[in-house]
Amino acid sequence: MSLSDIDRILLQRCIDGAPRAWQDFVERFLGLVIHVANHTAESRGIALDESTRDDLVAEVFMVLLASDRGVLRRFRRDSSLATYLTVIARRVIARRLHRDGTRSRLSVTAAEPATHQTADRIENREEVERLMARLSPEESDIVRMYHLEGMSYQQISQAVGMAENSIGPLLSRARQKMREGA
Structure with missing residues (x-):
C-alpha cells in the first residue's frame, strides 16, 4: 500500500x-x-x-x-x-x-488455571521451538535475537561477530527453512 x-x-x-x-x-x-x-x-x-x-x-x-x-x-x-x-x-x-527487562512473564501456576490464550501461547511456543530446531545453532540464535528479542541487524552483528550485511540473507534462509518445516 x-x-x-x-x-x-x-x-x-x-x-x-x-x-x-x-x-x-x-x-x-x-x-x-x-x-x-x-x-x-x-x-x-x-x-x-x-x-x-x-x-x-x-x-x-x-x-x-x-x-x-x-x-x-x-x-x-x-x-x-x-x-x-x-x-x-x-x-x-x-x-x-x-x-x-520489563518482563512480567505470563505464566501458568497451580493457583491460576490455564486460559485459552495461555494454552495457545504454549502451543505456539512449542511450534516455534520445533521449527527453530531445523536451523543451525547460529541461525537459531539470530532468528531469536531478531524476531523474539527485537534486536537490530547492527546489535546482532556485534553480538555474534558477523558482518551486518550478512544478517538479512541469513534470516531469509532461516525463514525459508522454517517455512519448509511447517
Missing part, C-alpha cells in the same frame, strides 16, 4: 512544524502505537500495566520527534505511513522491553 494523500499532507505538516500538526499526527496514530505496544509485549509473553504501556507509547512518539523529527524525515514514502510507524514502534518498544 502506498502513502495516502491525507498521510502525505499530515507528514509534511509535521516535518514543517505547522500549527497543530503534531497533535493531529498523534490523534491519527495513537491507537496504532498502543496496539503495537500491546502486541509486541504480548508476543514476548509480557503483561503490560497501563502505566508501562503509556511510557512505551510516549517513548515511541519521543523517538519520532527526536533530532528535529529525523525519523519522519527519513521516511522514503514508498509504503503507507502506518506501516512505517508500525516498524518504528515495534523496534523502539522491543528494545525498551529488552533493555529494561
Whole structure:
C-alpha cells in the first residue's frame, strides 16, 4: 500500500512544524502505537500495566520527534505511513522491553488455571521451538535475537561477530527453512 494523500499532507505538516500538526499526527496514530505496544509485549509473553504501556507509547512518539523529527524525515514514502510507524514502534518498544527487562512473564501456576490464550501461547511456543530446531545453532540464535528479542541487524552483528550485511540473507534462509518445516 502506498502513502495516502491525507498521510502525505499530515507528514509534511509535521516535518514543517505547522500549527497543530503534531497533535493531529498523534490523534491519527495513537491507537496504532498502543496496539503495537500491546502486541509486541504480548508476543514476548509480557503483561503490560497501563502505566508501562503509556511510557512505551510516549517513548515511541519521543523517538519520532527526536533530532528535529529525523525519523519522519527519513521516511522514503514508498509504503503507507502506518506501516512505517508500525516498524518504528515495534523496534523502539522491543528494545525498551529488552533493555529494561520489563518482563512480567505470563505464566501458568497451580493457583491460576490455564486460559485459552495461555494454552495457545504454549502451543505456539512449542511450534516455534520445533521449527527453530531445523536451523543451525547460529541461525537459531539470530532468528531469536531478531524476531523474539527485537534486536537490530547492527546489535546482532556485534553480538555474534558477523558482518551486518550478512544478517538479512541469513534470516531469509532461516525463514525459508522454517517455512519448509511447517
